[in-house]
Amino acid sequence: MIVDIEKLSVDYAGIKALEDVSFGIAEGDFLGIIGPNGAGKSTLFRCMLGLHTQYDGTIKFFDQDIRDSKRYLSQIGFVPQKPVVDRNFPATIREIVSMSQNSNDSKKVEEALQKVWMHELADRRIGDLSVGQQQRVFIAKALVNSPKILVLDEPVTGIDVYNKDLFFQILGELNTREKISIIWSSHDLDAVERLANKVACLNKTLFFHGISEEFFSDDEMLKKYSETSMQMHMHHH
Amino acid sequence: MTFESVTYESIPHAMISGIAISLLCSAVGLFLVLRKFSLFGDALAHSAFGGVAFGLFIGIYPLWIACSVAILSALGLTKIRQKFDISSDAIVAILLSTGLGAGVILVSLTEDLDIHDIEEFLFGSAIIDTQNVITILVMAGAILAILFFTYKKLLYSTFSEEQAKASGVPVDKMGYLLIAIAGVTVVISMQLVGVLLISALFVLPNVSSMLYGRSFKQTMIISMCFAVSATVSGIFISYQFDIAQSGCIVLVAAAIFIGSLVAKGSGLVKTTGIVAKTR
Numbered sequence: 001m002i003v004d005i006e007k008l009s010v011d012y013a014g015i016k017a018l019e020d021v022s023f024g025i026a027e028g029d030f031l032g033i034i035g036p037n038g039a040g041k042s043t044l045f046r047c048m049l050g051l052h053t054q055y056d057g058t059i060k061f062f063d064q065d066i067r068d069s070k071r072y073l074s075q076i077g078f079v080p081q082k083p084v085v086d087r088n089f090p091a092t093i094r095e096i097v098s099m100s101q102n103s104n105d106s107k108k109v110e111e112a113l114q115k116v117w118m119h120e121l122a123d124r125r126i127g128d129l130s131v132g133q134q135q136r137v138f139i140a141k142a143l144v145n146s147p148k149i150l151v152l153d154e155p156v157t158g159i160d161v162y163n164k165d166l167f168f169q170i171l172g173e174l175n176t177r178e179k180i181s182i183i184w185s186s187h188d189l190d191a192v193e194r195l196a197n198k199v200a201c202l203n204k205t206l207f208f209h210g211i212s213e214e215f216f217s218d219d220e221m222l223k224k225y226s227e228t229s230m231q232m233h234m235h236h237h
Numbered sequence: 238m239t240f241e242s243v244t245y246e247s248i249p250h251a252m253i254s255g256i257a258i259s260l261l262c263s264a265v266g267l268f269l270v271l272r273k274f275s276l277f278g279d280a281l282a283h284s285a286f287g288g289v290a291f292g293l294f295i296g297i298y299p300l301w302i303a304c305s306v307a308i309l310s311a312l313g314l315t316k317i318r319q320k321f322d323i324s325s326d327a328i329v330a331i332l333l334s335t336g337l338g339a340g341v342i343l344v345s346l347t348e349d350l351d352i353h354d355i356e357e358f359l360f361g362s363a364i365i366d367t368q369n370v371i372t373i374l375v376m377a378g379a380i381l382a383i384l385f386f387t388y389k390k391l392l393y394s395t396f397s398e399e400q401a402k403a404s405g406v407p408v409d410k411m412g413y414l415l416i417a418i419a420g421v422t423v424v425i426s427m428q429l430v431g432v433l434l435i436s437a438l439f440v441l442p443n444v445s446s447m448l449y450g451r452s453f454k455q456t457m458i459i460s461m462c463f464a465v466s467a468t469v470s471g472i473f474i475s476y477q478f479d480i481a482q483s484g485c486i487v488l489v490a491a492a493i494f495i496g497s498l499v500a501k502g503s504g505l506v507k508t509t510g511i512v513a514k515t516r
Contacts, residue, residue, distance in 0.1 A: 049403040073405035088511045090456040099393040100404045125451055
């Protein structure tokens with residue numbers, strides 16, 4: 001296992017955001033994390049990336065507890081939810097990709113941009129791009145240090161269909177060709193069924209973790225998921 | 238009150254230190270402007286004024302006391318902001334008013350005070366001695382070197398704190414480093430433009446350059462060119478018309494900004510920087 005999460009619980013001012021969540025990720029896995037809004041997906045990612053440290057349980061990356069060292073972050077590429085980019089931020093795509101780079105190797109920046117088909121726009125300002133294009137730049141930024149794992153937190157929210165399909169194609173290629181393990185949270189069950197080999201279904205607790213086909217062929221499980229999603233949706237409104 | 242204009246003899250010193258200070262303020266100021274901390278330089282300068290007054294009160298060379306006071310108070314307030322989630326503009330206001338308040342009290346308590354000393358710190362001085370020129374050059378060189386080696390991390394944490402943290406960038410440490418650097422920059426720049434006008438050198442060249450620059454590097458280089466032009470022209474105008482140097486520098490920087498706005502707004506210059514809003 002390259003990621004091992006044991007009994008993870010998070011409490012926000014007395015309200016449980018995650019409760020007793022345990023699962024692992026093997027090398028080469030493409031894990032789709034599904035769950036309704038407020039299910040704790042972003043909290044889970046924030047804990048995994050060391051952005052939220054007030055939790056119970058253990059999170060291990062490459063057999064090392066992340067509380068002991070932040071070094072594991074150099075092997076992880078993170079793509080956030082729909083990025084909020086200041087339109088007037090004076091930085092080109094090339095600069096955005098290279099600022100997360102550990103070395104000064106400009107070749108790696110070009111390679112990363114080529115992988116997401118953004119190399120021809122490398123000298124454009126980040127604020128001049130569409131949201132979908134910005135997300136592709138953020139994948140390039142995540143790839144520039146040759147990570148072993150990509151973590152993507154609902155990356156296609158608010159992106160047009162063309163860029164969404166392109167985005168999924170890029171993710172598929174990174175997983176199959178480059179052997180990068182992917183952890184990806186999404187509302188899009190069709191996309192998860194199409195791309196992910198493993199599924200984790202989260203709603204504060206983990207009520208399914210396993211092979212994607214098993215989840216999507218289990219009508220009972222799907223029914224349970226839609227009921228829970230609907231309940232959460234009603235609760236939010 | 239006596240405002241100082243540049244004399245023929247003081248031109249070389251004013252030029253050398255002015256150019257060094259301009260380069261420094263542009264570089265440090267760009268990070269502050271992008272972090273929406275434009276008035277932080279002003280707040281640091283006002284708290285440094287408290288330090289100057291304290292130095293004069295206890296009879297110790299006031300610039301170093303000013304430097305320590307500015308940095309310590311800024312770091313302390315940043316820590317408080319992180320702990321209690323107080324907004325940046327409120328922190329700036331607290332730092333600014335507390336520094337000035339403490340300064341005014343200490344000035345009123347200082348016996349045998351030469352009011353010229355205070356004016357120098359408030360409005361800048363046209364006469365900078367050799368020792369101070371050397372200090373300015375050494376400090377400017379050191380700070381620019383630190384920025385050169387850390388700019389990628391500083392830029393990343395300026396662009397997105399969360400993404401930078403998730404990539405293992407020590408975002409909090411970078412924030413403290415920037416504040417410390419800004420504190421030293423403010424104190425050495427106070428000699429040229431004074432406490433009251435310092436934020437002009439941090440903000441005006443950078444906002445002007447953001448109208449033109451496509452990349453971060455381009456924006457910084459344009460900003461440095463604007464700042465140096467404003468300083469050199471300001472010093473010459475001050476000498477030519479026998480008027481206050483600091484005001485001349487700031488007004489030239491403001492003229493560059495207004496000229497840039499007009500050029501951009503009228504479509505005379507078509508660059509990729511900030512564009513005028515269209516309804």
